[in-house]
Amino acid sequence: MKRRKERIVVKVGTSTLTNELGNSNLRTFESLALALADMHNKGNDVILVSSGAIAVGAQKMHLEERPKELRMKQAAAAVGQCENMFLYDKFFGYYNKTVAQILLNADDIKVEEKKENLANTFEALLEQEIIPIVNENDSVSYTEIESEEKLFGDNDMLSAVVAVLCKADKLIILSDIDGFYDKDPRLFKDATLIKRIDCIDESTYTLAGGAGSRRGTGGMRTKLQAADIATRQGVDVIITNGKDPSILDEIVAGQERGTLFVGRA
Numbered sequence: 671m672k673r674r675k676e677r678i679v680v681k682v683g684t685s686t687l688t689n690e691l692g693n694s695n696l697r698t699f700e701s702l703a704l705a706l707a708d709m710h711n712k713g714n715d716v717i718l719v720s721s722g723a724i725a726v727g728a729q730k731m732h733l734e735e736r737p738k739e740l741r742m743k744q745a746a747a748a749v750g751q752c753e754n755m756f757l758y759d760k761f762f763g764y765y766n767k768t769v770a771q772i773l774l775n776a777d778d779i780k781v782e783e784k785k786e787n788l789a790n791t792f793e794a795l796l797e798q799e800i801i802p803i804v805n806e807n808d809s810v811s812y813t814e815i816e817s818e819e820k821l822f823g824d825n826d827m828l829s830a831v832v833a834v835l836c837k838a839d840k841l842i843i844l845s846d847i848d849g850f851y852d853k854d855p856r857l858f859k860d861a862t863l864i865k866r867i868d869c870i871d872e873s874t875y876t877l878a879g880g881a882g883s884r885r886g887t888g889g890m891r892t893k894l895q896a897a898d899i900a901t902r903q904g905v906d907v908i909i910t911n912g913k914d915p916s917i918l919d920e921i922v923a924g925q926e927r928g929t930l931f932v933g934r935a
């Protein structure tokens with residue numbers, strides 16, 4: 671099987687892809703496509719895990735606020751997913767890249783046969799130099815959008831599961847914050863960025879607050895859980911700020927950005 675230089679999974683959250691009104695952040699879509707196309711041109715396999723469908727769908731359906739009812743959330747996800755893929759297709763198309771949509775739910779990864787098929791699909795797409803764009807299948811599954819535990823936590827966990835399934839070298843989680851701090855920087859002015867974590871344990875979890883921003887739903891806790899799962903399988907995880915996606919070029923060039931959770935192979 672042909673494998674290129676590095677296999678990199680990038681996860682981008684709702685708070686990066688949408689603005690305060692819930693509209694798509696077009697500039698971010700555009701610069702994300704440019705940064706990922708460049709990463710691909712440098713010989714890397716690239717997989718994008720993207721959220722934001724419900725927020726974008728709600729806006730497109732002219733709903734006054736983010737829907738609370740399950741059926742409306744699932745309807746908004748169906749509308750927003752279409753819009754997001756349209757934007758990705760268009761912006762990646764500028765850079766001559768082909769994208770593919772993969773929608774998953776938890777069962778697809780739990781059942782061995784489905785898991786194997788899925789891994790084969792990723793391999794086939796990557797072999798064809800296509801950039802898979804993954805999201806949870808919110809219109810069918812409701813684990814993510816309804817469960818108290820938020821199984822995939824705004825796709826943070828999904829990105830880790832995908833990184834492990836595809837045997838990625840790196841998982842880069844783009845957030846609305848510069849990385850993992852010793853306490854929530856939105857609450858504590860004196861919070862300091864932790865540049866490297868070699869082992870995630872209970873004490874690391876106590877540093878992460880509750881759920882995150884209004885539009886994002888994961889918070890730092892689900893990002894830590896994701897980092898925990900991926901690093902245990904040898905994947906390096908970087909949490910960094912996605913406001914300017916060109917930070918991805920710097921990371922691929924080997925520069926230290928955000929927080930590195932070292933993969934333990």
Ligand code: ADP
Pocket residue numbers: 683684685686824844845846847849850851852853854855856877878879880881882883884885886887888889890
């Ligand atoms: P995204 O939507 O980008 O995935 P979230 O809003 O879900 O991001 O999660 C990031 C938020 O987590 C930050 O804006 C911050 O307020 C909060 N947070 C809590 N604890 C920490 C911490 N120790 N370090 C960094 N951010 C933290």
